[in-house]
Amino acid sequence: MNDLNTYLLVAAILFSFGVFGVMTRRNGIAVLMGVELILNAANINFVAFSRFGGMNFDGHIFALLVIVLAAAEAAVALAIIINIYNNMNTINIDEASSMKE
Amino acid sequence: MDNIFINYSLFILFLPLAAFVIQIFFGKKLPRQGDWVSIGAISITLILAIAMFVGMLLDYNPDFRQEASFTWLDMGAFSIQLGFLVDNITIIMLLVVALISTCTHVFSLKYLKGDIRYSRYFAYLGLFTFSMNGIVLANNLISMYMSWELVGVSSYLLIGHWFEKESAANAAKKAFLTNRVGDIGFFIGIMLIYTAIGSFTFTDIFEGVAGGVLVGTTLTLAGVGLFLGAMGKSSQFPLHIWLPDAMEGPTPVSALMHAATMVAAGVYLTIRIFPILSPDALLVVAYVGGFTALFAATIAITQNDIKKVLAYSTVSQLGYMILAVGTGVYTAAFFHLLTHAMFKANLFYGSGSVIHSMHHALHEKNDHETDAQDMRNMGGFREKMPITYWSMLASTLAIAGVPLFSGFLSKDAILAGSLSFAQHHPEHFLLPVFGFGAAAITAFYMFRMMFMTFHGKPKMPELIDDIHESPKEMAGPLVLLGTLSVAIWYTLPHLNPISTDGSWFTTLVHPVTAVVPGSFTAHAIEEGAHHAHNLAMGISIGVAALGIGLAVLMYLKNIISPETWGKRAGFMYDWSLNKYYFDENYDKYLYQPTLRLAKKIAWIDWELYDKYFINGFGHVTNWASRVSGKFDYNIIDQFLVDGVGRIADNFGFMLKKIQTGKLQNYLLYVTAGVIILMIIQSY
């Protein structure tokens, strides 16, 4: 049962949780976690394809790279959210919607 | 252009124009406001015209004809030649125009003394004479059309001379527009002919029609089209409404234009194009002429304004001439035109001097409301104004068709022509009935006018002692034209005052055979006229006597009172009094609907089409926005640019709403977008 499809299935579920998480959670940090979920879902895909698809190591390299970039992205995102907190002392995303239309 | 006649006619044509230009620019500054410039010019043209007339008489050659033409514009295949044509008819017409114009100039010296636009008046007279001569001398339809419209403009200017009066301004506009209606017909006729024959000059047209290039219904339509132009100018039946109103202009103008020359232009055109008028076209001409004669005469009976009577009598006499052309005796028509010009102008001058003296009398009494032209205020002027009375009497006798006077000769010829036509074509018996009926009524209303103004007790006794004869400048033309109303001038080499055979006129102006196959041959016309001559003479004398007698009974001896007959006539009387309500009907069914239509279209163009049709989409989007719920009123009034802009505006407004500012909505829209794209792409 542990062949390619299961991994893809898990990745797809993780992906949809991630998308769902990003769209519904009020808290900025929770949204970032959602994004992380999406990225990791892609990682699982890469590693699974590389392992089971009989391909070369590109998948693994790609996954490593994604982890690095996810970290960088998280750092910057958290910095911005802290900044928002300092100014508006809330990290509720809906608060930050003064610019519209 | 070496020959003398063409040179003279050029002078006759351009001298008045020169006078017009001088008057317009320097009129005010010249001594006596430059009237001597105009009179000088017009008298030179008169002398030249007389010289040509005498030359014609000496030459005494019926087929005299000289033509000169030049290329006006040439674009390769399409080119227009203009030119001058001088033949017997032209010479006579030039003389008529020059004579009457001179008389009007002289008459106006006193009549318009002290008028604020004195110099401009003489300028317009010069312009009129130039354009009238332009019509007479034209050898092609284009320059005739051009002078046609110039005559229309000069009549507009002269009728509107006292433009302060609202009625004068309206009359001028009405005259020009009605003439324009006629001119449209004229132009369509020209186009029909040009498309078929390819040239505008009469000679080519006659050859073309003779050669069968233009036949059948197009020929008739072309003929009727040209005749429509004549109807406009000579105020025949449907387009007659402008002539009575044209009386708003000064009386000398009415004498010159609306009696002798301008209105005769229509008849002159019909005479010129007679050879190409097909039998059906001639029938149309005849019926229009005949009906107008009778119709106008019936109105003249009940008119009380002296100039209106003369105006309607002119309309009816013109109807006569057109009837004559229609029935084939177009030389008689030209003869009547000649005689009519003389006595009708004289009648107008007479009425002018009567009105002039009435004005002075009223001025003394400084009572400004009573109308100086209303015959009911006149009466008993015989002793006070002998010269006016006798000259007017002469003309009245002439117009009534009493023997020994010019009118009798010409009218008799016409009636003979229509009678012989009826004998040849019994189904058209109506034409002579029109003719003789009109003759009777003419005699009646003319003498009614004479008796009401000159005979009987003065209706306003206090005025009578201030009425006195007009000064010599006004009396001169009266006397001159009065004498010319006598028959003797027209029968000259032979002295028999009754018949014109052998007279200078009949020899010099003889009918040319019609170019249209199957139409009248010259011989048939002359022979027919002779045959019916005696019978027609008898009936016309009888009819004239009847008319005069009735007028005597009613207005001289007051045995039959006009009021009782008026009531007994009932609706007939007030129909005729109000000119058959033509003006009112035209206004109700023609002018108002056009104005309303114009207003509607302008509204459509400015309001509806611009704001709604192009912005019409705006409504569609409004409906859409209302349906989509929460849009309130201020959204709708935010229309900045109409049309496409408004659609864009509305969509923009709705789409703008999507940008809600909430981050998660954006992400929702993105995922939705992705899903939609996937769905689309999978098909």
Added chain:
Amino acid sequence: MTNLQSLSYYYPELILSGVILGAIIYDLLIDKSKSGNVGWFLIAGLMAVAGAICLQDDTVTTLFTNSIVLDPFASFFKLLVVLATILVSVVSLQSGELSEYRKGEYFTLLGIIVFGLFLMVSTVDLIMVYLSIEIVSIMSFVLAGYLKQNTRSNEAGLKYVVYGAFSSGIMLFGLSYIYGLTGSTNYFEIQHAIANLDTSANTALIMATIMMLVGFGYKVSAVPFHFWTPDVYEGAPTTITAFLSIAPKAGAFAMMIRFFNQVLADGGAMGGLDTSSIAILPWANILSLLAVITMTLGNVVALQQNNIKRMLAYSSIAHAGYMLLAMPVMSGDSIYAIMIYLVMYLFMNLGAFFVVIAVKNKTGGETFDDYKGLGWEMPMIGVAMTIFMVSLTGLPPTAGFIGKFYIFASLIKGGGQFYWLVLIGGINSVVSLYYYLRVVKVMFLEGERSETILQPPTIMAVMILATAIPTVILGIYWTPVADWVQNSLTFFIQTL
């Protein structure tokens, strides 16, 4: 080409990274007040890089085990990005918004974005695609939220971060599937694999491509992935808005051209002007649909704006739409047209933003009423803005018209099925006339004429002229640009 050998071809990027590191160190040495010098340092460095790129003309090779390529096409875009960054940096030194902040990090981040864009334009490998997008995006998140005290800038930063991360996440997921289906991350191998895949895999491939489209669409701000643009453009400092509206967009277009023609089509269009490629995957009509919606929404909503910066945001969306119009044609001409349009767009768009910055420095306002009667008060600004607005509408004799002319020409040459696109493009330019001219109307036709004449500071005036003059000149005589673009149309093609 092994990594060491390719280093010798990679000296422009090396110089660039040297400049970035130098800038960071230089920023540490000097205090806050003189932090502007970092800007000048960066500008000097970028000029050096530009010189280096020019030296490399028409060498066509792949570098770093064919993950990126070096070809005139990439050099063209690199030069374009460098030019845009230089212009923006000079103006950033004058911009009032940044005056009380340290500008050191500002310029280093700009340098890093340039590096990311260098990678973006020359990538032929999926990994490099994701890497370059992430570099550019992360740096621009920070720059968007650079004004810490200003809540709107923070909000812009936040929205940009979450939106950017989310879109690149989806793109990554798509990339993983493409990798899975084709077994390789290199463009040419993928193209070869897709060509040989049986059609059953097509639906999966298309789903993956659409997910990738999310990433590209987000970068190019094509509808329906444009939602971040208006808010971020309005919130971010105006200089950054100017930069975002041109440099990343150019990079993204380069990447899209390479990806769509090289991977999803047989790469025929890469041959030169009159060549065209045949799509393996039917992506043409999706892109034309996207282009039409982008254009129309951009123009139509821009009508409604009364904040000039926000209006320019929607106008840049609309212009992205005009450029996208040419993509589906897949011919050498259409690539040529997009490149010319980008050059013209660079000048007129930057010019418009520079005027907005100049006005903001002077009056501090961004809405239309702040521009009332400005044409009389500052005639130089008024005339310049008129030129930019007219050019953005696409009227001759300005550069904008030439850009649109080439796009429409490539569409009509592309064949009958694209004529309706030209029609819609035309109608959109007519609609766009209204809001562009509204700026001119407000400046000249409304507001009373003040007698006192103000002139913008000299450097600002120079920069506005530096963009206004080319906008007009290129509208009349644009052969040099046409030739430059023509001989940079050579690509690195590897047929397996």
Added chain:
Amino acid sequence: MENILSWLIWMPVIGIGIIAFIPRDKNDLIKIIAAVTTGLQFLLTLVLWQNYDAGNGGMQFMERATWIPSFNITYILGVDGLSLPMVILTALLCFIGIFVSWNINKAVKGYFALFLLLDTGIIGVFLSMDFFLFYIFWEVMLLPMYFLIGMWGGPQREYAAIKFFLYTLFGSVLMLIGILGLYFSCGNTFDIQVLMEVAPDALRGLTWWGMSAIKVIWVLLFVGFAIKVPVFPFHTWLPLAHVEAPTAISVLLAGILLKLGVYGILRINYGLMPDGVYWFSGALAALGLINVIWGGLCALAQTDLKKLVAYSSVNHMGYTLIGMAAIIAAGEANGLNLKAAQAGLGGAVFQMFNHGTISAMLFILVGVIYDRAHHRDIEGFGGLAAQMPIYTGITAVAFFAGLGLPGFSGFISEAMCFIGAFPVYKGIVIASTLGILLNAAYFLWAFQRIFFGELNEKYKDLPEINRLELFTVVPLLLITLFFGIYPAPFLNLISSTMDVIINHVVSLATFASM
């Protein structure tokens, strides 16, 4: 003067250059410079007329210079019988326009710079023989017009200006599509002369959107030009633009800009798509008829004098359309009636010139009364004839010239249009003769309400028309009168080119290929 045409186009730009350096407050100096520039330009056109060889109908004074080789765009100039009268008219009206706008005092420098730019644009359109250059000049005119109406116009000027701009831009976008279509289907060239030979056959087989390419391109280009003429459905911008534009600008707008549309149709549509001419001429005549009747009726109902004159322009341009439609008379189907074709086409071009002079005169006179009474409501006046006799005289002449009275040039061109179009379109021509009645009606009715009747005491002290205004009106009046009496000089000038156009259309059009 070998490149006289380039001088003609770029002289106003030199004027702009000089004006740019004059300080803002020296109004008179700016006006003098503008007057001198346009004056020189007018003299140059007269020189051009002098050594223009009326015999050969083809292009003369050709100038060629490569411009953008990559797209095969070249800078080609040329003048022939069709464009020469228009160039002379433009130079004349621009010269007079300067004096009409002598009392402009708001931002004078901007006004005259834009005025000269507009002049360049118009002359450029008439002289350019390269389709791309033609399009560039066509669009260059739009911006100055927008500002001239927008800044110096009447109360609703912004709305009028933006509407004018949107309308014309929409037309020119369609034109651009047409141009590109022609460029690619006729061997990648913009040179009009080459297109003239290549296009008729190249387009024959092609289909666009399922329809024959000739029809589609013809309609695209026709709409672009028709908006300018203006032809009926696209005319709603004209009254608004005229009412709001300052006097000098509505003189230019009515005098020349309307002719650009007709010139474009004759030069491009007739030149490149002879089959289109056959296919569309029926519709053209019908549109002409609608123009005549619609314009006439709208003018009848107007109370604003300027709007009345604007609608009269719509009416007069209707005659031009009818005249142009007459060209197919020369085809075999209609019996090789070269006379009618020459009359029609020659009449249309002559009518373009005449309407230019007459409507310019009318607008100047409307401007004169507006400067004095500060309103244009016809009902508001009354009895001015007593107060301003000279002005009344001139307006009377202008009105009569407008309604096509013989003795003035208007009549001849109208008559020629009718005579030309009559053989082929009998019904339409007869219906449109109603137009000359409508003309007479609204002109005379307006004349009566303004000038006749009692003098409205409000205008007791209205000053008479002054010398400057006289200087602007009298030349136009003399031209109308001279060409009314003796039109040969003008017609000889254009007749050879008319033959060239007629032969081109008739010989190349294969009626069957539609």
